Amino acid sequence: MSGAGRTAPALLVAGTTSDAGKSVVTAGLCRWLARQGVKVAPFKAQNMSLNSVVAPDGSEIGRAQAMQAAAAGVEPCAAMNPVLLKPGGDRSSQVVVRGRPIGEADALSYRGYKERLREVALESLAELRAGYDAVVCEGAGSPAEINLRDGDIANMGLARAADLPVLLVGDIDRGGVFAAMHGTLALLEPADQALIAGFVVNKFRGARELLEPGLDMLRDLTGRPVLGVLPWLDGLWLDVEDSLALSVDRGPAAPPVTGTALRVAVVRTPRISNFTDIDALTVEPGVDVRFATAPHELDGADLVILPGSRATVADLAWMRGRGLDAAVADRARRGRPVLGICGGFQMLARTITDEVESGAGTVPGLGLLPTAVRFAEEKTLARPRGTAYGEDVRAYEIHHGQVETDWSDAGAPEPFLDGCRRAAVWGTTWHGAFENDGFRRAFLTDVATAAGSAFRPAPGTDFAAARAARLDALGDLVAEHMDTGAVLRLMEQGAPAGLPVVPPGGPVRR
Template identity: 80%
Template sequence: MTSMIRRGPAGAPALLVAGTTSDAGKSVIVTGICRWLARQGVKVAPFKAQNMSLNSAVTADGAEIGRAQAAQAAAAGVEPTAAMNPVLLKPGSDRRSQVVVRGRPVGETDALGYREFKDRLRTVAAESLAELRAEYDAVVCEGAGSPAEINLRRGDIANMGLAREAGLPVLVVGDIDRGGVFAAMHGTLALLEPADQALIAGFVVNKFRGAPELLEPGLDMLRRLTGRPVHGVLPWLDGQWLDVEDSLALSGERGPALAPLRGRTLRVAVVRTPRISNFTDIDALAVEPGVDVRFATSPHELDDADLVVLPGSRATVADLAWMRERGLDAAVVDRAGHERPVLGICGGYQMLARTIHDEVESGAGAVPGLGLLPTSVDFAADKTLARPVGSAYGHTVEAYEIHHGLTRIEDEPGTERFLDGCRRRAVWGTTWHGALENDAFRRAFLADVAQCAGRDFVPAPDTDFAAERTARVDALGDMVEQYMDTDALLRLMEQGPPAELPIVPPAGLPAG
């Protein structure tokens, strides 16, 4: 298949997958296309010029990128690099975000201040895409949000701004499960100026469930109205929640419907704070048979939990204040006082400290923590980015770190070291993300939790999280192969959008 991918003057062929909305399925479809191409022997790379996400990953050389791009690289069978997501925005509040460029934080800004970064970031994005097109046989790009966010078009570097600069053909994906997909697709195209419309090569309908013949009249009318084909109608797939980057994808329950293991279930409640980050730490728990994982935002939702997890946070002090406003802090402290298990990961681990000193993230100075571990936290300007290896319960643990806070552990009786963190009775804390993906460690930890909680629960001996992740990625590759016009995909990547595509009124918006 590699010989069928012909390089052009700009390097490797490339395609941009845009969406009518956030969470329309862009990440999933890019992952599936990468998997399908890799199966054909194509050396393919994912690319997202600008990502806004609190779910990130660390590359082998210590760069921070969006979690979705790391997952897409894994689907492609290649090592993730900073070039695959050159600009990452990590919101710390409704108005301010940390700006990460080529895997390194360069500052905090609000929406207005971000405009000052735009020219530099546009160059960084273009250079990163050119780097990938020089190294790989093909590049599959993912847009951000919607290309029809006309208030943001002038400074756009991730959607039509990128497509225009690089001459990329664009597929627009719509989520039919939301309703109004035809209006969303037609409206997206109509809101674009003519030069942008000329790059929109077709549509993909995502999350369809029902009789295909009922959809066909709508597809025909969309073709007539826009002059563009529908290159695929993708079915609804259950269980594709691994490695999501957007908290929009979170729901009250995590994972598939699970039958109790030999009549026994371990209940896990994850506190869903406003700035929850790297919540994919929980995915490995959710694939365990007999483990019931739910997100919680009120104290009573913790009542029957055997394990409460305080996950990562982009705004530790602010999220801790949010917990106090709702009485969740008291509920967690009460649990620990009754020897009921609590696990804190990264920002959640910081919350368990006696004192948090933060002049960096929140500027709040000294703030009391929950006091459940004999630790104190000092926030540093430099971010720690690493992929550590350690051991716990006699098993090797591979993980990754992304944090500003540095935790000091007091050497007090009854305190045990736990990975890089510590444990005191039924409270565990660590800065390591991804530790629960290590199967043997996860089973040992869950067995310990069950014993502390007085639950008659035994982890399944053969759950393989890496294999589960691979199976789900393979399902996406199968979906692309079966339900998308893959010949058309290859044509678009090699030849670009068809010439003289019709312009859909109303157009004529100001140029970007």
């Protein structure tokens, strides 16, 4: 698309709401463009997510942007998500800039970062546009969050600064999609409206002919076309951005092959992070994954997983308040398998000393592993490799907590990845380990044996292939259900001149 010395074309995918489908449409466009031989990069100026990954350049970025890069067939890097906010509570977030944490901020103090972060975002986008043929940008939340418009760097603030045409995505499955699209446009000031070039209806089920009159009316009301109606398809997206996108179930488990299911309960804490670790389990035939927030929901589980956490001490206190700590400890005493990953591994320790994340000092852990945790000021970001069960494992690490194991403990702990195992309790700081097929099958076999289950993993399950197939399905959605010619013209030429302003289009004059 772009030639030597030319700034690559780009567009912004915005949404009427969070979880409207921005990530999916962005990934689909990246996949479709890559199939056309276009060297394309994803970009999200500012992301708020507890699901992150360590890119090959050593930076921490949003997991969704890493998977959009996979859809594009390119390596993820810091420029693709220059600002990442990782909530640690209801009012504060860790601010990660170009892959490195620079501090904590609440909603008010974050304003002081805005001008610097705006410059970082624009520089990162310019870097991508200089190195790729095209860039597909994803917005954050909704551009109609008018109380945040002045400092916006992710939606119309970015579009205005970089002169990006904007596609507005709406989720019809929620209902009210026409009102959401028209209302979003109408709440924007005229200069912002001038960049909204078209709409995409997402998650449509039903007869297209019944929808057509509404699409025509929306075009007549706004002067903008609907450039795509994407049908509802189950199980398309792994790597979601935050726990708001989680249902009670992560999704339908793969159908049993052996006739015996392995039941996995994942404790869903308020600040759960990197729960994408379980995605590879959900595609394993015969593994039934469910989330749990109460002790009785652990009953009958063959394996309980304590996943990552952005606030280990606070989430452990939440577990104690619900009796989940006692339920997990009782399982361990009875030899029922428990796995802790990163923050969950830290919870299994005897003591947790935290003057960094919570400032709580030293608090007792669950005491299920002979370990002690001390939080360090500097965050560990790494892409380790190792072996377990005779299988190669590639993973990534993102944590402040440093775990020390007492290898002389009478309970005879054994090494497990970078952590340890004692009896039927395992712990590791490594994220993404289950994506290694051989390791995953070996671990699940060990768990089934310890749990007394007849389950055995089916040979040949390939998580990378399953993920690639889902990304291909997103590319197919774009190819089959979007006006790709119109999208390419927008990227090359920008938003058409003279798009009408939809009232009110600005503040009410009194």
